[in-house]
Amino acid sequence: EAQVTQNPRYLITVTGKKLTVTCSQNMNHEYMSWYRQDPGLGLRQIYYSMNVEVTDKGDVPEGYKVSRKEKRNFPLILESPSPNQTSLYFCASSPGTGPEQYFGPGTRLTVT
Amino acid sequence: QKEVEQDPGPLSVPEGAIVSLNCTYSNSAFQYFMWYRQYSRKGPELLMYTYSSGNKEDGRFTAQVDKSSKYISLFIRDSQPSDSATYLCAMSAYPGAGNKLTFGGGTRVLVKP
Numbered sequence: 001e002a003q004v005t006q007n008p009r010y011l012i013t014v015t016g017k018k019l020t021v022t023c024s025q026n027m028n029h030e031y032m033s034w035y036r037q038d039p040g041l042g043l044r045q046i047y048y049s050m051n052v053e054v055t056d057k058g059d060v061p062e063g064y065k066v067s068r069k070e071k072r073n074f075p076l077i078l079e080s081p082s083p084n085q086t087s088l089y090f091c092a093s094s095p096g097t098g099p100e101q102y103f104g105p106g107t108r109l110t111v112t
Numbered sequence: 113q114k115e116v117e118q119d120p121g122p123l124s125v126p127e128g129a130i131v132s133l134n135c136t137y138s139n140s141a142f143q144y145f146m147w148y149r150q151y152s153r154k155g156p157e158l159l160m161y162t163y164s165s166g167n168k169e170d171g172r173f174t175a176q177v178d179k180s181s182k183y184i185s186l187f188i189r190d191s192q193p194s195d196s197a198t199y200l201c202a203m204s205a206y207p208g209a210g211n212k213l214t215f216g217g218g219t220r221v222l223v224k225p
Binding site for chain 2: 004101106
């Protein structure tokens with residue numbers, strides 16, 4: 001089944017404790033991205049990657065890092081999480097031949 | 113002001129009614145216009161997208177784009193309780209702007225049996 005998977009689905013952590021949210025897609029898509037979804041603000045792009053080893057900032061990159069060492073994986077790293085990063089995070093992928101993006105199931109992160 | 117505006121609802125309709133959703137936008141660079149459906153505790157699911165102005169139909173769903181007015185719509189005919197979800201409009205300046213999708217805040221729809 002073609003899909004985008006994320007782990008973990010739910011995470012509660014404390015301020016300053018480094019964490020990684022994994023994202024993987026099995027569709028051989030060139031393009032991958034991360035979004036966060038907050039009430040009243042909608043979905044906003046954090047980082048994106050056009051291909052392996054090519055990443056760039058989205059609209060809200062502060063406090064986040066990403067890497068793209070393999071085509072299928074695009075982890076999101078929070079090196080020192082803060083409470084304002086409490087949010088619902090979505091990974092998405094696209095073949096890159098059109099605008100459509102396919103989303104994962106989401107990771108709900110709470111930082112206390 | 114947000115680039116994409118969408119009424120948050122909720123929009124409550126009886127089963128079988130037509131659901132009418134819309135978004136307005138301000139960025140003239142947007143060329144592609146998408147609608148996603150999001151069920152509670154799930155990721156957004158792409159319903160359909162259109163390029164530039166015009167209409168597109170897919171089963172019970174019809175999308176309309178009026179670029180001159182910067183206004184897009186989604187109509188759901190013969191609505192079912194399973195259509196109860198949050199509907200998100202999204203726009204893209206693809207292939208520019210890093211293929212970023214700019215979303216509206218979503219409209220919550222409730223279809224009552």
